[in-house]
Amino acid sequence: MDLTVKDSRINWKVTVIVPTLDEEETIAEVLEQVKPYADELIVIDGKSEDRTKLIANEAGVKVVTDNGMGKGSAIRLGLQIASNPIVVFIDADGSHEASDIPKLLAPIRQNQADIVIGSRMTGGSDELFYDAAELIRLTGSMLINLTINYRWNVRLSDTQNGYRAVVRDAGLALNMVENSTTIEQEMVMKALTCGYRVANVPSHEYRRKGGKSKVIVSKVWVKYLLNVIRHLVRQT
Amino acid sequence: MNILILNPPQRDNIIMVKEGRCMQRKGAWGYIMSPITIVTMGTLLRNNGHIVTIKDCPASGTSFSEMLASIALIAPDIVYINTSTPTIDDDIYAAKCIKKQNNHSAIIVLFGIHPSCQYPTLLTENCVDFCIIGEPEYTALDLAASIKLKSNLNSVAGIAFLDNSEKLVVTTAREPIINMDNLPMPDWSFIDTGNYRLPLNNEKFLLVNTNRGCPYRCTFCNAYVYYGRTPRRRSVATIIQELKNNVELFGITNFMFWAEEFILDKKFVLELCHAIINAGLSIKWVCNSRVDAVDPETMTAIRRAGCWNIAFGIESGNQSILNMINKKITLDQIRHAVSIAKNAGLQVTGHVIIGFPNETRETISNTEQFVKSLALDFVQYYCAIPYPGTQLYTDAINNNWLTTTDWRQFEHNISVLNYPQIKAKEIMKIRRQLMLKWYLSPKKVINTLINNISQPSDLFAFISKIPGFLRWI
Ligand SMILES: Nc1nc2c(ncn2[C@@H]2O[C@H](COP(=O)(O)OP(=O)(O)OP(=O)(O)O)[C@@H](O)[C@H]2O)c(=O)[nH]1
Numbered sequence: 155m156d157l158t159v160k161d162s163r164i165n166w167k168v169t170v171i172v173p174t175l176d177e178e179e180t181i182a183e184v185l186e187q188v189k190p191y192a193d194e195l196i197v198i199d200g201k202s203e204d205r206t207k208l209i210a211n212e213a214g215v216k217v218v219t220d221n222g223m224g225k226g227s228a229i230r231l232g233l234q235i236a237s238n239p240i241v242v243f244i245d246a247d248g249s250h251e252a253s254d255i256p257k258l259l260a261p262i263r264q265n266q267a268d269i270v271i272g273s274r275m276t277g278g279s280d281e282l283f284y285d286a287a288e289l290i291r292l293t294g295s296m297l298i299n300l301t302i303n304y305r306w307n308v309r310l311s312d313t314q315n316g317y318r319a320v321v322r323d324a325g326l327a328l329n330m331v332e333n334s335t336t337i338e339q340e341m342v343m344k345a346l347t348c349g350y351r352v353a354n355v356p357s358h359e360y361r362r363k364g365g366k367s368k369v370i371v372s373k374v375w376v377k378y379l380l381n382v383i384r385h386l387v388r389q390t
Numbered sequence: 391m392n393i394l395i396l397n398p399p400q401r402d403n404i405i406m407v408k409e410g411r412c413m414q415r416k417g418a419w420g421y422i423m424s425p426i427t428i429v430t431m432g433t434l435l436r437n438n439g440h441i442v443t444i445k446d447c448p449a450s451g452t453s454f455s456e457m458l459a460s461i462a463l464i465a466p467d468i469v470y471i472n473t474s475t476p477t478i479d480d481d482i483y484a485a486k487c488i489k490k491q492n493n494h495s496a497i498i499v500l501f502g503i504h505p506s507c508q509y510p511t512l513l514t515e516n517c518v519d520f521c522i523i524g525e526p527e528y529t530a531l532d533l534a535a536s537i538k539l540k541s542n543l544n545s546v547a548g549i550a551f552l553d554n555s556e557k558l559v560v561t562t563a564r565e566p567i568i569n570m571d572n573l574p575m576p577d578w579s580f581i582d583t584g585n586y587r588l589p590l591n592n593e594k595f596l597l598v599n600t601n602r603g604c605p606y607r608c609t610f611c612n613a614y615v616y617y618g619r620t621p622r623r624r625s626v627a628t629i630i631q632e633l634k635n636n637v638e639l640f641g642i643t644n645f646m647f648w649a650e651e652f653i654l655d656k657k658f659v660l661e662l663c664h665a666i667i668n669a670g671l672s673i674k675w676v677c678n679s680r681v682d683a684v685d686p687e688t689m690t691a692i693r694r695a696g697c698w699n700i701a702f703g704i705e706s707g708n709q710s711i712l713n714m715i716n717k718k719i720t721l722d723q724i725r726h727a728v729s730i731a732k733n734a735g736l737q738v739t740g741h742v743i744i745g746f747p748n749e750t751r752e753t754i755s756n757t758e759q760f761v762k763s764l765a766l767d768f769v770q771y772y773c774a775i776p777y778p779g780t781q782l783y784t785d786a787i788n789n790n791w792l793t794t795t796d797w798r799q800f801e802h803n804i805s806v807l808n809y810p811q812i813k814a815k816e817i818m819k820i821r822r823q824l825m826l827k828w829y830l831s832p833k834k835v836i837n838t839l840i841n842n843i844s845q846p847s848d849l850f851a852f853i854s855k856i857p858g859f860l861r862w863i
């Protein structure tokens with residue numbers, strides 16, 4: 155029986171999880187850039203039909219296939235198979251700046267946060283007001299932020315960004331169920347309900363550097379809205 | 391032998407629960423636990439040819455004089471008295487009265503954690519013939535046999551007594567019951583099961599002993615005195631059989647799995663849950679666990695098998711206090727455990743203690759903030775009690791922290807520890823405030839109602855508990 159208390163957070167190692175779905179144009183570069191920051195690096199692929207997996211394999215990176223239900227299943231699987239106490243999620247489309255990883259880790263290692271999300275609001279985004287769809291998407295996510303801030307009495311500027319560092323045990327404790335990208339906000343809302351500390355750090359969002367977006371605003375907004383409402387009425 | 395196993399009433403009519411390390415006023419929510427130790431002991435003695443009567447006076451509302459009158463009729467050869475630290479004065483008083491009225495013919499034996507530690511003093515009371523040290527069932531059986539056969543008492547392991555020259559004799563230590571399946575299943579027909587009901591919905595419930603023994607050494611805990619530090623458990627088949635009996639013979643489907651820490655052996659817990667489901671048992675139960683034993687798989691399994699509430703020893707919201715009391719858990723582990731249990735669909739109870747050594751207003755405030763941030767459904771705040779047998783007791787004596795030697799004050803709502811930096815009075819005051827703050831928050835009240843009340847009669851039962859609850863607080 156293990157009677158010892160776990161060691162301090164300062165020494166916690168990092169697993170970086172890169173969820174992919176048909177990202178052959180950008181995956182090699184992303185993996186290259188992320189490597190120096192990762193004690194463990196895993197690509198979790200949602201049944202890509204292009205050369206994504208092949209490229210990742212060639213780069214010597216471990217590739218695991220999820221159940222293909224969406225990005226949410228990749229996140230959940232990532233938390234389960236990561237072997238380090240901190241898990242960083244970063245997109246495979248080149249939207250995120252790998253050198254921001256230390257910024258995401260610092261609040262966790264200093265025991266000031268359990269989930270740290272890169273904020274596009276304070277870090278800037280190439281996509282702000284780029285087109286009508288982007289405007290709607292931005293407005294929607296701002297509204298969700300406001301709602302979350304009000305309900306849980308926090309001041310978060312970005313709750314939707316997939317670029318985040320998570321204390322693995324905290325992530326697992328949330329018993330997340332969302333299969334799609336709604337998992338990002340599910341994670342935030344459940345974490346706040348459980349009293350986990352969620353923080354933002356500025357991180358710049360680049361426009362996707364290749365490939366196609368998997369999130370089509372006109373198709374998903376209802377799902378996002380219903381998901382928020384469900385968590386608002388949930389008992390603590 | 392004609393044997394009486396007795397849980398005496400308190401003279402001031404306070405109802406105390408005495409079940410091993412659990413020594414407290416009738417729970418905060420006004421429930422009395424079914425007395426599993428005395429019933430198991432009674433079953434064991436009866437199965438071995440003795441005539442056994444069990445009296446759980448606090449639960450049946452039997453007064454002191456009623457108790458004495460019925461004991462006069464029973465005229466027992468041996469009376470085993472269940473004791474605890476805060477009730478010991480009343481327990482001794484009962485012993486005295488019984489001795490007197492039965493013409494000193496009844497042999498009085500005390501058992502419980504308190505006499506296991508305090509036997510030298512207790513035996514000087516001339517109404518006490520024996521103290522059982524540690525796990526009581528088989529010692530009680532061996533002692534009864536020895537008394538009957540008038541054989542050498544020195545050969546009964548686990549007892550203390552004064553010999554003919556008034557010299558203290560402590561026999562060899564009793565070995566813990568290794569094969570717990572040897573213990574009989576408690577025959578609840580000894581008592582009126584209608585006296586033991588759940589707080590919120592008023593349904594009958596029974597304790598079921600799953601395992602005993604805890605390897606940890608928390609400085610405030612006296613559990614090891616009774617059950618030692620080696621975890622032992624009953625077989626899954628035996629527990630399932632007992633659950634079936636309870637359902638079929640007594641029509642009871644609510645249970646509390648009774649153990650120092652239910653989840654010490656994850657494999658066992660998963661097997662048990664599996665077996666409950668396979669047996670088609672439709673039961674509801676509660677259990678407890680250390681937070682570091684919690685994982686999503688186990689929580690999901692217990693939820694599926696009918697567990698609806700799990701209790702954690704959170705103790706403190708300050709890491710250095712947790713370290714000092716040797717609890718061997720971290721604040722992170724507490725938060726993870728509560729979250730996992732909550733997200734698995736369980737209600738979660740947190741047991742929190744204030745008034746440990748080194749405690750300051752600030753560390754108590756850390757605890758309050760931390761507890762508030764957890765997704766808990768129920769919280770009980772206690773004052774740290776230096777029960778005999780604990781490290782805390784030794785430290786309290788050595789540092790002169792004790793405010794009193796009156797055992798009646800050794801109960802959870804009262805602090806008997808004065809430290810240089812914070813006094814007992816203030817600790818008590820803060821405890822009460824914390825309880826009130828928690829339960830009078832409108833959100834908590836509404837959530838409790840929504841989660842626990844499913845029909846009008848539940849609401850009635852709930853309302854009827856409120857005065858008791860306020861008195862407890
Ligand atoms: N494993 C897996 N990964 C996915 C799935 N859908 C998206 N991803 C990955 O998740 C990350 C985010 O997806 P994106 O399509 O970039 O979503 P977004 O960043 O919100 O939108 P844009 O960058 O504007 O296209 C990318 O690395 C995708 O490859 C999926 O179903 N399974």
Ligand code: SF4
Nearest residue numbers: 604606607608611650
């Ligand atoms: S973990 Fe600590 S408090 Fe719980 S039974 Fe073991 S020693 Fe006692």
Ligand SMILES: [Mg+2]
Nearest residue numbers: 245247249362
């Ligand atoms: Mg993207």
